[in-house]
Amino acid sequence: MTASGELPINVAVSARRAVVGLLLGGGLGLTLGMLNGLSGRSERLLDTTIQMARAVPHLALIPLIILWLGIGETAKVSLVALGVVFPLYINTLHGLRSVDPGLIELGRVHGLGQLELIRRIVLPGALPSILVGVRYGLGLMWLGLIVAETISADSGIGYMAMNAREFLQADVVVLSILLYAALGKGADAATRFLERWLMPWRPVEAANQP
Amino acid sequence: MKGVRLQLRRLTHRYGERVVLRDLDLEVTSGEFLAVIGRSGTGKTTLLRLLAGLEMVQEGELLQDGAPIRGLNRRARMMFQDSRLLPWERVARNVGLGLPRDRADRVAWALERVGLADRAGDWPTILSGGQRQRVALARALALDPALLLLDEPLGALDALTRIEMQSLVEATWQESRSTAVLVTHDVEEAVTLADRVIVLEHGQVSLQRTIDLARPRLRDSPAFATLAQDILDHLLGRTCPSI
Numbered sequence A: 001m002t003a004s005g006e007l008p009i010n011v012a013v014s015a016r017r018a019v020v021g022l023l024l025g026g027g028l029g030l031t032l033g034m035l036n037g038l039s040g041r042s043e044r045l046l047d048t049t050i051q052m053a054r055a056v057p058h059l060a061l062i063p064l065i066i067l068w069l070g071i072g073e074t075a076k077v078s079l080v081a082l083g084v085v086f087p088l089y090i091n092t093l094h095g096l097r098s099v100d101p102g103l104i105e106l107g108r109v110h111g112l113g114q115l116e117l118i119r120r121i122v123l124p125g126a127l128p129s130i131l132v133g134v135r136y137g138l139g140l141m142w143l144g145l146i147v148a149e150t151i152s153a154d155s156g157i158g159y160m161a162m163n164a165r166e167f168l169q170a171d172v173v174v175l176s177i178l179l180y181a182a183l184g185k186g187a188d189a190a191t192r193f194l195e196r197w198l199m200p201w202r203p204v205e206a207a208n209q210p
Numbered sequence B: 001m002k003g004v005r006l007q008l009r010r011l012t013h014r015y016g017e018r019v020v021l022r023d024l025d026l027e028v029t030s031g032e033f034l035a036v037i038g039r040s041g042t043g044k045t046t047l048l049r050l051l052a053g054l055e056m057v058q059e060g061e062l063l064q065d066g067a068p069i070r071g072l073n074r075r076a077r078m079m080f081q082d083s084r085l086l087p088w089e090r091v092a093r094n095v096g097l098g099l100p101r102d103r104a105d106r107v108a109w110a111l112e113r114v115g116l117a118d119r120a121g122d123w124p125t126i127l128s129g130g131q132r133q134r135v136a137l138a139r140a141l142a143l144d145p146a147l148l149l150l151d152e153p154l155g156a157l158d159a160l161t162r163i164e165m166q167s168l169v170e171a172t173w174q175e176s177r178s179t180a181v182l183v184t185h186d187v188e189e190a191v192t193l194a195d196r197v198i199v200l201e202h203g204q205v206s207l208q209r210t211i212d213l214a215r216p217r218l219r220d221s222p223a224f225a226t227l228a229q230d231i232l233d234h235l236l237g238r239t240c241p242s243i
Helices: A006-038 A040-055 A058-069 A073-097 A101-109 A114-151 A157-166 A170-198 A201-208 B044-052 B091-095 B105-113 B129-142 B159-176 B187-193 B222-236
Strands: B006-015 B018-028 B033-037 B059-064 B076-079 B147-151 B179-184 B196-201 B204-210
Touching: A006 A040, A006 A073, A006 A114, A006 A157, A006 A170, A040 A073, A058 A073, A058 A114, A073 A114, A101 A114, A101 B076, A114 A157, A114 A170, A157 A170, B006 B044, B018 B044, B018 B204, B033 B044, B033 B187, B044 B076, B044 B147, B044 B179, B076 B129, B091 B105, B091 B129, B105 B129, B129 B159, B147 B159, B159 B187, B179 B187, B187 B196, B187 B222, B196 B222, B204 B222
Parallel strands: B033 B179, B033 B196, B076 B147, B147 B179
Antiparallel strands: B006 B018, B006 B059, B196 B204
């Protein structure tokens, strides 16, 4: 399969869908979370609606997605994105809420402006929680992807697995599952790297704690 | 820079129904070190927050060098009981918080002053409690504030570190000639550091003592002990010294 180029192509296609969906959904969740976390007016306007939408399991929207977006790439990426939006939204909002008020007060005493206060105190304070959201989002990203590729696809790992089922190729089905596992592991490693890169003060704490 | 002069006239402050400060009259002269003692919930911290401009004056007058404080008090810096260092910024960046770009040289100076020049590149998380408070002191001193507000800054330190920090606070205050207001629970600390000690009770000054002992003060001198005991007795509500 590797030699025929079938495997690498399917993996690449799946990874691309996952990443694009993650970026779109994650970006939207992050933006909404920040908007509502930083502005009371925006929160009053949007939060209830978002919470309502959150209560709907995102896989329940599949019929609607197929009706509106068909069964092409857009539909698959949307399904992935839908899964990622809410964990990022919730965790960003929670992160912004739980920033130590003492530090905000400190920033004010030191004459920081609103923007600098957000940049130097609020966002770094919310970062750990946002990254928790990213990890949650990654889990749902794979779920969305598998479902999307299983329903209808002509490429990708899910398609590979469904196709193999038709021909009773259990080995290929197992391979597909293992591939999902490997990709999931890879995504998790990427988050860890992101954590270490964005929060360099953390590992130091673990390593040098007296 | 010279310390500010503070005048509080009939200052009253409420949180909802609860009166925290009641008709408080107080003058602090330029360069004076004032210590405020009192039990919890007697308005000590509120007083500091008013001086920092974190709270709005509700009733009465609060004048700094003859003018009311509007919004944040830009001439004041505050040091808190918890060091409140930003864990995501290195020591030097923490000290430089809110410092104008052209005053960046003050960071090195302030760290030098508290004896932590070699820790400038460290993360705050690896510092000890005493070192963190020294960084916090450096941060408060960096802008050379005319008013230094100290909200139980040494309360969480162990006894030895505390004594070291007290001398450091005293030395830096003398050097800067700023006005200092220290809120503390520790009578000895107040008598060690302050020119004048006031006791707040029910939002009013219930005792005032000028400490005119020579600096640095020796805790084992009789005059020191008498003053400290006097204030402590008042705090405990005793009218005559206990046996």
